[in-house]
Amino acid sequence: MTEYIKYVDVTKCDGCRACMVACKSWNDLEAEPESFNGTIQSHETLTANTWNLITYQEKEMNGRFEWLFRHKSCLHCTDAGCEKVCPENAISYTDYGSVVVDYDKCVGCGYCVEGCPFDVIQLTHYIDENGREQRRAQKCTLCTDRLDEGLQPACVNSCHTDALMFGEKDEMLALAEKRVKEVKERYPKAHIYNPPGVNGTHTIYVLVEDPEFYGLPKNPKVPTSAKIWKDYAQPIGKALLGVTTMAVLGSMVSNKFLNPYHGGGDSDEQK
Incomplete structure (x- = not known):
């Protein structure tokens, strides 16, 4: 199966923030105005309705100050913490490698928020068709609906500098490696960010500073407890629940139809 990468x-x-505008527009996400915080960054961080964000940081480099920007969004981990901890199987992987939320299954428990090593996925409040307030998890989908139609993700399509690109994994990794070599003289710390602790991601970066400078964890990992929960405890628990449920139903059936005192047969007094 072909793997894809942003x-x-x-x-x-x-x-320029064109990617932010394109994301809001395509996904019909509500605007979230924030008070001026003394910087030129438009939002403090990602939310359930702001799926990508350009971060702004100024740093002295090579004897002068430079603005260092980062397109911040879901990295779509190959081994995703949010998927691991979801008790309702509402989070899954697509054939493109994107990690998506099934809104019909999501119960808004918030475990995914705690399980994400990148602090990406968040909960939103909404009113359902019955007028009740509900919660559900939302985040970048890598525009899976556009990929289904042979289109590029909206953010990639809007980028005028080719800072964002999308394609087959091997091709994108080759571009990243080539770019690191090109900028090494100017940026000695340049490297590819594709953390192995989550088996790699489907959004990779060419960074010019340490990951922590950009607010990225150096070596994110899915907690062992989450792996045990998803891969062992949850399946066993569901299996046991199934056995228990069948035992209870079997007992009910036996009592109703086979027990002579429940009308299922003739007692000695009835004979």
Whole structure:
């Protein structure tokens, strides 16, 4: 099966925010105005209705100050913590490698928020068709609906500097490796961010500083407890629940139809 990757080159991003606008527009996400916080960054962080964000950081490099931007969104981990901890199997992987939420299954428990090593997925409140307030998890889908139609993700399609690209895994990794070599003289710390602790991601970066500078964990991992829960405890628990349920139903059936005192047969007094 062909794997796909979104490639983010921070050395080409000029902070225009076109990707943010395209994401909001395509996914019909509500606007979230924030008070001025003394910086030019539009939002403090990602939310359930802001799925991608350009971060702005100024740093002295090579004797001068430079703005370093990062396109911040879901990385779509190959081994996703949010998917591991979801008790309702509402989070799954697609053939493209994207990690998506099934809104019909999501119960808004918030375990995924705690399980994400990148602090990406968040809960939103909404009113259902019965007028009741509900919660559900929302985040970037890598525009899976557009991919189904042979289109690029909306953010990639809007990028005028080719800081965002999308394609087959091998091709994108080759581009990233080539770019690191091109910028090494200017940015000695340049490297590819594709953390092995989550078996790699389907959004990779060319960074020019340590991951922590950009607010990224150095070596994110899915907690062992989450793996045990998803891969062992949950399946066993459901199996046991199934056995228990069948035992209870069997007992009810036996009592109703086979017990002579419940009308299922003739007692000695009835004979």
